[in-house]
Amino acid sequence: MTAPAVTTEAAQLLKRAKELTEPELRKAVDRLAEPVRPVAAYHFGWCDEAGRPVNGDWGKGVRGALVIAAAEALGAGPEQAVAHAASVELVHNFTVVHDDLMDGDRLRRGRPATWAVFGSARAVLAGDALLAAALEVLAHRCPRLSPAAVRELADALLELVAGQGADLAFESRADVGLDECLRMAGGKTAALLAAACALGAVAAGADERRVGLLREFGRHLGLAFQLVDDLLGIWGDSARTGKPVGADIRLRKKSLPVVAALSGGTPAGARLAELYGRAGPLDDAAVSRAAALIEEAGGRRWAQEEADRQRSSALGCLAGAELVPEGAAALASLADLITRRDV
Template identity: 50%
Template sequence: MTAAATGGRAPEGTVTDPTTVDVAAVLRRCRDLVDPALRAAVGRLDATSAAQSAYHLGWADRDGKPAEGGGKALRPALALLTARACGAPETVAVPGGVAVELVHNFSLLHDDLIDGDTERRHRPTVWAVWGAASAVLSGDAMLALAQEVLLEAPSAGAAPAALLLARTVRELVGGQVADVAFAERDDVGVQECLTMAHGKTGTLLGASTEVGAVLAGAPAAARAALRTVGEELGLAFQLVDDLLGIWGDPAVTGKPVLADLRERKKSLPVTWAVVNGGDAGRDLAAWLARPDSGPAGDDELTLRRGAALVEAGGGRTWARAEARRRLDAAEAALATVADHLPTTDPATTRARAELVALGRHLADREA
């Protein structure tokens, strides 16, 4: 029986074909499992940090009234699915899902301030509403809370999971430092841009897939394979995000039109085009270096000329192909998990199919 014959979802335990997986339903299921624990954790914070965190997470408006919103909880979903892909119940990984979601949102609070972004998910950012200090402190509170939640996990893997998260945050901050430094340079190379993207995005997705395996008590080889899955998905995710930052629909992405070019970001397609784009790349480099560059000097027509140069230099085509290559690498790494954890358990094989489907969804998304 196909997924279509059962209302978009195959019967539990029968899915081995990723094309029959209802990704939206998978994300909802994982979010429903993690959300109560995430809300309980945020409720431990002081009243001000809790209120600002709830606003940032989409649970409340700026006056504290309940709101319908929130992210897709992608990282918690990866944690839960990898636990089940290792043969454990998804509930084992709930503390890991909470922790990676808190770290992700800590980084968003700080990134919004660093980048000067006044809007996220079609709403004013925390710093734009309450000031810079509030964004810093609420983000710090989330980061500390993530470690607390992991260390309290009722699993022998709690301490190793907390160590994994600490290392991940160090790498994430390093990626952000590189990103900030790139703004002052005109000689950024493609490989160092990929390294920066790994730090900013790949390392946390790698932790999201590995933490589920750690809390599930999986062997080291399976853990390493699943971390590779997340890291490669993270780079695919960032490549698509960079494409959306130039060519995405603002009504869908929630970002201003041509947002990354407006900010002169050294994103992956831009960097590739500058380095490898020949005449178009040289014109793009000159366009990026114009003395009147920046938000005040750019109308939409000017920004569209920059986007055309990125495309003419091959940046758009390369980024799409590289995202697909990274997705293929993630799927290849996931296939090796069966060598370390062979199973005939339908729930486990289903979880592995769901991981493949979720990765493909990330590579094809529009927001």
């Protein structure tokens, strides 16, 4: 299958998954109390800052699409997995609201981030409400499967918080190793993608072995996703990503390409360490210089190669899961979309 065909197929999968999931998301947000309901609705792009309805974009819906695709790959109908997909998307958006605040990012999906519009306190409350709504959806919409589903989501949340905590701690450390950075990414990003794929399998009533294989598929895919996201955060186009390019460098974040560059033992890596160690904020020229040094030190090449390796490992997990052929192809096309973005 050629790359354009894969891209088209994946785009259709995302579109269908969003159409299936959005009504459940809207119902969950509508159940929220004031004053967090309009904040959450703004975050999803359904209203402006004054509460007036708009047709905004709430993201690609990748995690929800993985839930539905995993369920279908195991022979289930999409309706069996819609609540699980909505729950995962609610958790993801809870993390996005909080991450933007913690990182000081003022732009999200091409417009002001939630905290920049409503203030920190209301943004925190709205994020908390989205997390509670995710658990409510699983408990009330999937009562038969809710114990297993809630356990899966809770385990992912604990990993996610640990990964996010490590990410914040790395900002003030000069000695971050590549292995621990990969573990951080495994919690911060990969844990929720792993849970998404596992929840699709749970929704389909799969046995523990196949749930585990889908979970591992999602985990490897999540690591590849984070690697590509880190690359986009340095060299991507903000008009396409909807996020400010260079923000991670300005915060001196130890993203994966940065740590690979710093730990490579090259002269460029040493100059990057000196630049990251300077007091005071990094201006535009320093950010550009840092990006050039990361590339010169091999961080960009390593991250792209590692993303490809993690993608291959993800696809290897599908081989033993006894999937419906069309479902396996759908999951592979989503993997291509996630890991072969323009970087």
